[in-house]
Amino acid sequence: MTSKAIAEIRGATSLDDLYRIFNANHLTAGWHKKRSSLWPEPRTRFQPQNWSYAEAAQAMDRAGEWMSTEDAERRNLLMFNPVDDNDYDTVRTLVCAYQMIKPGEYARTHRHTANAMRLILDAEDGVFTVVNGTKLPMRKGDFLLTPNWYWHSHFNEGAANAYWIDFLDVPLVHRLEPMFCENLPQAHQQVTSEPDPDTCPFVFGLEQMIAELEKAPIGADGNRRHRLDIDAYIPTVAVTYIDVPAGGQVAEPRTTASRIFSVLSGSGSAQVGERGFEWTRGDVFCVPSWHAFAVTAAAPSLLLEVSDEPTLSKLGFFISDAARSL
Ligand SMILES: [Fe+2]
Numbered sequence: 001m002t003s004k005a006i007a008e009i010r011g012a013t014s015l016d017d018l019y020r021i022f023n024a025n026h027l028t029a030g031w032h033k034k035r036s037s038l039w040p041e042p043r044t045r046f047q048p049q050n051w052s053y054a055e056a057a058q059a060m061d062r063a064g065e066w067m068s069t070e071d072a073e074r075r076n077l078l079m080f081n082p083v084d085d086n087d088y089d090t091v092r093t094l095v096c097a098y099q100m101i102k103p104g105e106y107a108r109t110h111r112h113t114a115n116a117m118r119l120i121l122d123a124e125d126g127v128f129t130v131v132n133g134t135k136l137p138m139r140k141g142d143f144l145l146t147p148n149w150y151w152h153s154h155f156n157e158g159a160a161n162a163y164w165i166d167f168l169d170v171p172l173v174h175r176l177e178p179m180f181c182e183n184l185p186q187a188h189q190q191v192t193s194e195p196d197p198d199t200c201p202f203v204f205g206l207e208q209m210i211a212e213l214e215k216a217p218i219g220a221d222g223n224r225r226h227r228l229d230i231d232a233y234i235p236t237v238a239v240t241y242i243d244v245p246a247g248g249q250v251a252e253p254r255t256t257a258s259r260i261f262s263v264l265s266g267s268g269s270a271q272v273g274e275r276g277f278e279w280t281r282g283d284v285f286c287v288p289s290w291h292a293f294a295v296t297a298a299a300p301s302l303l304l305e306v307s308d309e310p311t312l313s314k315l316g317f318f319i320s321d322a323a324r325s326l
Contacts, residue, residue, distance in 0.1 A: 044290055111151045246300050259306070260285075263291075263304075
């Protein structure tokens with residue numbers, strides 16, 4: 001604080017005088033701040049929301065008439081939460097997007113500190129991604145990892161458009177601020193290996209996941225779950241497959257985790273907070289933190305849940321309303 005400020009403080013004749021001087025010196029009296037900084041339980045401005053794959057696929061097909069992957073870097077549709085002027089974050093820590101790539105196109109090579117995952121919705125033979133030189137097929141139903149700072153590019157050498165959902169922890173990176181990103185100067189990275197995808201730790205094939213679910217015990221709610229062991233590669237998120245029988249339900253009380261659900265197969269309805277909606281294959285919906293939800297399957301359904309629970313757990317911030325001692 002300057003000697004001028006000290007002189008002004010000495011000369012103040014009221015608290016209001018002091019507040020003006022504090023403000024000019026970038027100080028706020030804790031009892032006089034604009035808004036409270038502590039509250040009794042979690043608050044989020046993020047809202048329950050759902051998105052339709054059929055609509056997104058149609059929209060990307062139309063956009064593809066004018067926008068190439070050359071121009072767009074990625075031809076994707078971000079599923080943003082309608083909160084404030086946000087046009088990116090799906091939930092507070094995660095973003096997801098539908099992406100489409102046409103035959104003969106490629107999405108050029110880049111890398112970033114944010115972790116990425118992809119759920120392939122529709123792809124014919126000839127669609128693949130290259131992750132740090134490793135060529136991996138993108139087959140319908142595959143779930144693929146692209147960890148922090150791994151080079152990645154995508155190719156469609158097939159005959160039909162390919163569609164998938166990207167999940168990234170970019171909003172978490174935005175909030176903590178460790179963002180780095182770079183493009184490979186040459187568009188294509190060298191392919192240095194082409195492993196059997198069934199043995200690659202970055203590939204979770206649908207048949208393999210169904211086999212894991214069949215081995216899993218039926219939970220108290222009547223559903224089978226398989227959580228991927230990906231902490232060594234992507235420590236920020238949990239990815240869980242949930243096999244729900246016809247008429248079954250996935251219901252949870254409020255927790256501090258934010259979640260994104262996508263639908264691998266089946267159909268049904270959901271109630272998230274105040275929002276009720278129906279879902280079918282390829283659809284996505286989000287459960288912001290501290291929202292109870294109930295998802296009901298009309299037909300046998302396979303759901304994929306991506307949540308930030310590991311980030312919260314590691315920091316001691318994961319709290320469930322059902323088991324809280326706070
Ligand atoms: Fe990327």
